[in-house]
Amino acid sequence: MAEELIKEEIKTETMPLIALRGISVFPRTEIRFDIERDKSVQALEAAMNGNSLVFLANQKDPAVDLPTAKDLYTVGTVARIKRILRLPGEQLRVLVAGQYRARVKKMVRETPYFVCELQKIEEKEDVALTPDVLALIRTASGLYSQYRADHQRFPNDGFSGFERDDQPGYIADYIISQMDVLPEDAQKVLMTLDPVKRLTLVVKFLVRETEIAKYEDQLNTKLQNRLNKSQREHYLMEQMRTIQEELGQDDDIKSEAEEWKKQLKKLKLSPAVTEKVEKEINRAMKLPPYAADLSVIRSYVEWILDLPWNSSTKEDIKLTDAQKILDEDHYGLEKVKERIVEYLAVLSLAGNEKGPILCLVGPPGVGKTSIARSIARATGRKFVHMSLGGVRDEAEIRGHRRTYIGAIPGRIMTAIRDCKSNNPVFLFDEVDKIGADYKGDPASALLEVLDPEQNKEFVDHYLEVPFDLSNVMFITTANTTETIPRPLLDRMEVLEISGYTEEEKLNIAKKYLIPKQVKAHGLKSSDISITPGAVKALIENYTRESGVRGLEKEIANLCRKVTRKVVEGEEGRHSVTASNLEDYLGKKRFHYDKLLGSNEVGVATGLAWTIVGGETLFVETAALPGSGHIVLTGQLGDVMQESARAAISYVRSRSADFGIEEDFYKNKDIHIHVPEGATPKDGPSAGVTMCVSVISALTGRPVRKDVAMTGEISLRGKILPVGGIKEKVLAAHRMGIKTVLLPEENKPDLDDLPKTVRDELRFVLLKNADDALKEALI
DSSP, X not given: OOOOOSEEEEEEEEEEEEEESSOOOXXXXXXXXEEOSHHHHHHHHHHHHTTSEEEEEEXXXXXXXXXOGGGBOSEEEEEEXXXXXXXXXXXXXXXXXEEEEEEEEXXXXXXXXXXXXXXXXXXXXXXXXOHHHHHHHHHHHHHHHHHHHHOTTSOOOOOOOOOTTOOHHXXXXXXXXXXXXXXXXXXXXXXXXXXXXXXXHHHHHHHHHHHHHHHHHHHHHHHHHHHHXXXXXXXXXXXXXXXXXXXXXXXXXXXXXXXXXXXXXXXXXOHHHHHHXXXXXXXXXXXXXXXXXXXXXXXXXXXXXXXXXXXXXXXXXXXXXXXXXXXXXXXXXXXXXXXXXXXXXXXXXXXXXXXXXXXXXXXXXXXXXXXXXXXXXXXTOOEEEEEOTTOOOTHHHHOOOTTSTTOOOOHHHHHHXXXXXXXXXXXXXXXXXXXXXXXXXXXXXXXXXXXXXXXXGEEOTTTOSEEOOTTSEEEEEESOSTTSOHHHHHXXXXXXXXXXXXXHHHHHIXXXXXXXXXXXXXXXXXXXXXXXXXXXXXXXXTOOOSSSHHHHHHHHHHHHHHHHHHHTTOOSOEEEOXXXXXXXXXXXXXXHHHHHOSOEETEEEEEEEETTEEEEEEXXXXXXXXXXXXEEESSBOHHHHXXXXXXXXXXXXXXXXXXXXXXXXXXXXXXXXXXXXXXXXXXXXXXXXXXXXXXXXXXXXEEOTTEEEOOEEOTTOBEEXXXXXXXXXXXXXXXTOOEEEEEGGGGGGGGGSOHHHHHHSEEEEESBHHXXXXXXXX
């Protein structure tokens, strides 16, 4: 802070200097302090040999042991030494009285002690006590009284305030000398020469210290309340313990613990587990009946004792019965059934539970979950189901640690306990939809569960003891393998379940869905009749799916409407046929004949694979006058955009062969659009479709509407293989497509198609784009 001089005299004087550390001395105040440094002692002795005056200056850094002139503030206080007391050792205790402020003009010498030339700072003595100054004085007086009340170190000296004629400069010096402030704050006050400004600065420090004292008091009150509450609870617990001992309730804990020990002995667990549980039981016996930890220990011990450590379901695997059960529960899916029966055969003969983990992959509604239930029926095991869709917390798998409030075991151990068997068929549904966030990665936790080499000693975080999961038959389901983490997918054997054909859906509805929904709606076979023609119309005009979930919903819709008629008193058998189906369900939702339409220029039918099965898509191309721009619309992904550009580059390379102007890419804009623009699309399968659509638009030759195609195209016109052939062909079959163009290298995939589909469709295998153009263009 800049120093302000009110009045200075030219006269100077020379006297010893003592450097103070963390202490400030003000005029007209008395203070005691100790000194022991040689320089300070010698300066004190020199002052006593003279006029008993000494200059007291503060160090800028109190940590400096041997200060020099540059380490000292130049403004300090001249004080008169009133008393010296020798203490044990080399220390001296000095009582001084501050006289006036002074400034160092020159340091005469620094050894053997400081001697300086001073200039006295004359201060303004009489300040006009204006209303503003009086208000400032009263504020300072009130705050100082509050400060004294907040700090118990002040003696009860009867301080009642300042006199009416006390000057603001004296009041400021007195208050700051009594306050416990930082050395640099005290020095600021010492260096502020204007009395009113000095008192204003002191008021600022008083306000700050009062606020600090208020917060300290609040903290102390909270702490005291907590201590009082703890002491009160301890006292009441002791009283409760005494009352319970008098009533004999303490024996209830001991008897419960003894019962736990008996159950633990019967289980014959491993020594490590037994020791862990016994430790918790012994701890419970030492706790009072209403202790908070007792309920936690009780829950833990009961969890351990309730687990089916040695309880398993007896297996009786007969392959003929297993085949019969699978045929009863599912129509079609011959390859899937064959693989499951082989799996059960190995299990029956080898007795080895460490077989592969089956992962049933397919679109919704094809019966993945019901297949797992059928496996449980065929093996005679209990069935446990756990959905993993949207699971983001690792604790769902491994449980919470007992240190958390409300901790519980994971859902795996909960399901094992609830089914009371250590060898159930355990289905993890929607394994492809596991999430991950800051709470952990559930997919990584599943690695231990599904690994036969690790799950023999699976440790739940809550239970903290190993449990053998190697006897559990784990099965997973997914719509796609694309989103399953690779390490997790490596531990499973993927079993593809594709969609159903129209004939298969017809039989599934007749044998399973209609009887199920008739019974569920309280109807009898004499109340309702759904003809095969009606079912076929349902499949073609009211559903478009790979599975039968939507079909079952529409059958349930029919049953509800018939149920209403029966309840309203309409007698007789209500027959649902293809002709009156619209009376029940309204207008048709899908029209395959309209979708097929007539042959058009620039519109080709492609086949795509999605997680809900195969789909048909139309690729539209328009060649417009322009400057060679390529426009791609329909929310196409990066791969589809690259396929479109590759197709156009191929067309440019062979434009003469196709009868297209060689400079078409300069004077025409090509716009490729895939309808249903709100739906994102991606994948390499549309390459050949885009090529045919572009050539059709540029040549004016229509594309046959009853032809659908799939395949990736290279810059040389080669048709490369793609995946999902079965799902794509089934989608084409549902659409009424007559001819399907496939890459030649996908020929082995035709063996996976149902015979009825192979018989009704014509397949053309493509080597290059010319083969596709020959079949697709008119």
